[in-house]
Amino acid sequence: MLAYTYVSQGNFQLTEKPKPELADAKDAIVRVTLSSICTSDLHIKHGAVPRAVPGITVGHEMVGIVESVGAEVSAVKPGDRVAVNVETFCGECFFCKRGYVNNCTDENGGWALGCRIDGGQAEYVRVPYADQGLTVIPEHVSFEQALFTGDILATGYWAARISEITREDTVLILGAGPTGICTLLCVMLKHPKQIIVCEKDPDRLDFVRKQYPDVIAAAPDSLESTIRENCRNGGADVVLEVAGAKDTFRMAWQYARPNAVVTVVALYEEDQVLPLPEMYGKNLTFKTGGVDGCDCREILALIAEGKIDTTPLITHTYPLEQIEEAYDLFENRRDHVIKVALKGK
16 A cells, blocks of 8 residues: 655655554554644654664655454454544553543553554555544544544643633634634634734734634734733733744743743754743743543544534645545645645555
């Protein structure tokens, strides 16, 4: 089968690999009908994910059809249309039982697919712990509608859930890339008084203004005045940092009011500095880390009810055979790209 492979730092190649087989009674094999490229894939390519294993098939955003299941799989069956979770989790360890599935103690726990074991930018993928890692797509939800359920939507939903957002809050979201938009959609479900989105890319700012006219969209150079005009208490009540750019960690605490919640979703390629002498007295609560992606059933239900729609994010579609062209487009942000869908055979 065709599989996009991490060969070495800076070098991904489309290669032929054997079709995966069941390796455990809790596994499932999924035929990938649609996958996507994530910024995290680019982090692997650039060498910013030390745990990534050369030789693995990349890709962790995917949907498909179950082809076969192990003897102990009960939640899905062959023929089911499924969303694949970005994380592998056993469901039984200390962390899983508390919903902290990103820190599952299994050897392949957390983000494994497309990082430490073969992922889904391929024709087929093996999903460990399929009862936890696969969620059946509701009948009237398309593959395109469900594509981002297991990763960037799960991230946005988790970030909004842990950020303690109330209806009286002004929420600042830093970054309007794909994960930022998914975070915005999930924050909107909390019905805060006001949402401000900061983004430096003009195309993405235009996208926010056109798609979500009730949201205040601001470029970084106008953010200070926007905060001053819209935040009575010296900053936003909740800040979600989803950009991961050079200055956005500083902006996150700088534009938060005292005693605010700052949720850091972004993955950085460089160390970040917490300047305690400057911000210690603000008494901020920081929440950071990788998504606990255990809300896929709820997310798919919201999609089915029409409360979340991420299909406008899919600006380009390519067959798997043209994945290198798709990566070039996505990495270099050509042709107003936001998100690319890759069609399986």
